[in-house]
Amino acid sequence: MSAFQPTDPNFAARVRASFAKQGVMATFGARLSKVEPGEVVIEFPFSLALSQHNGYIHAGVMTTVVDSACGYAAYTLMPADADVLSIEYKVNFMSPAVGESFKGVGKVVKAGRTITVCSGDVIAVANGTEKVVATMLATMIAVRP
Amino acid sequence: MSAFQPTDPNFAARVRASFAKQGVMATFGARLSKVEPGEVVIEFPFSLALSQHNGYIHAGVMTTVVDSACGYAAYTLMPADADVLSIEYKVNFMSPAVGESFKGVGKVVKAGRTITVCSGDVIAVANGTEKVVATMLATMIAVRP
């Protein structure tokens, strides 16, 4: 189904184990809802504890979640002994983050041996309707032992 | 001292009132430590509740804090009735965010009527030594009523 072939058949377990170590994901009430080769989705509920000054979700909170989604999307395609780190990203915020819950969707655009380019979207879910409120373009690096 | 002249003499009170409404800043234990025309600094302590998978501060957490610092730096120069929003930003992560505490430093590069460009740094403080671990280039917009 996916255009990408993982080199490590245990990629999903590896992503879940790493996600469980990200303290900030627990703080945000975030959970992994999709782990496929080259694509990861993380969801989290609205909370005023994550808001900016107008009561919307803070841009940086959305960034945190979609960065992890992009990083883990890259990580699904990396060898078992590699770690993944974000070199840099850019995010555009297109609409206020209004909704009951949010999804950070990360996808691999180009996977390389060292550098992987990913794109991500943040989707706000409100009254059963989904809306893309932010979009990311990110560069990930595979760190080998 | 500053190269910028605020149009609203109450800019600092306006920034502090807005900061107090950002729920995520309380969640991060963050506080405003400098509010000058065109420059704002926000500090927060290390916490495993803000970590990524290696126990360092998550890239998105650093981004959240330096985004608010940049946004408020822009806000210091805006008229009293304007609100500030992040259109977009890009961040490079240069070193692991290791330290006891962190500073997000936001500075105005170019202030315009509608668009303000800011640069930001995230500084890790460890054993009394400061190190720039991330750098941001951001675009803010003044929203008028």
Next chain:
Amino acid sequence: MSAFQPTDPNFAARVRASFAKQGVMATFGARLSKVEPGEVVIEFPFSLALSQHNGYIHAGVMTTVVDSACGYAAYTLMPADADVLSIEYKVNFMSPAVGESFKGVGKVVKAGRTITVCSGDVIAVANGTEKVVATMLATMIAVRP
């Protein structure tokens, strides 16, 4: 066919007239090959006069063409009396720009009254095969008289 409705029915003529004034497009031998609501394609041939140090097309040349494609994609949806300017963009370079010709494809992601977000791709055409070699995320502004 398009998800976007232009407000100015003469959008294509407006894009073509503006393109004809961009001196650098003539210097690059570039031509408009598609002008639809929210999408513009610009093509140009390989030339050593546009190369970087390895003989590939320079990253900045690709950027120039896909920036114009994105700007004009935004411009197709703007009112007749507005001008378009690039506020900022970010580009990732994924493969060397090897080919006989190149396409800059610009698409509107979110059109607003003042700010329009676009995404762009640079496609290298070699021996009849197309490959995405760079991808852009850009912010355009409508300037009104």
Next chain:
Amino acid sequence: MSAFQPTDPNFAARVRASFAKQGVMATFGARLSKVEPGEVVIEFPFSLALSQHNGYIHAGVMTTVVDSACGYAAYTLMPADADVLSIEYKVNFMSPAVGESFKGVGKVVKAGRTITVCSGDVIAVANGTEKVVATMLATMIAVRP
């Protein structure tokens, strides 16, 4: 004088030889005006052959020159057998590029073994006055044989 120590004492000759191979620099009438460890400046004159639709220098042309300045700034610190490539960059355009000549100034922010982060400015020179019209944040990679 510089904070950076080049590993290759012949860095300047290496930069000049590579610059001479960039066909687009000749097309733009650009020349290297400074090559120091971690900092490179490239200058070019105004030409309508490099313009956008209002007769200013095209954003992409400025990007081309400041990208080369940043890339060569990184290259000054790389070992003799490495090549430099741009992974990605982001540029903000702050003022129209009006002037008789322009400077692309590239500086190393953080030099690593594989990844180097650079910042750049484009300066317009008009009637003897200099103005920063664009600013870049870029990621360069050292490619080893």
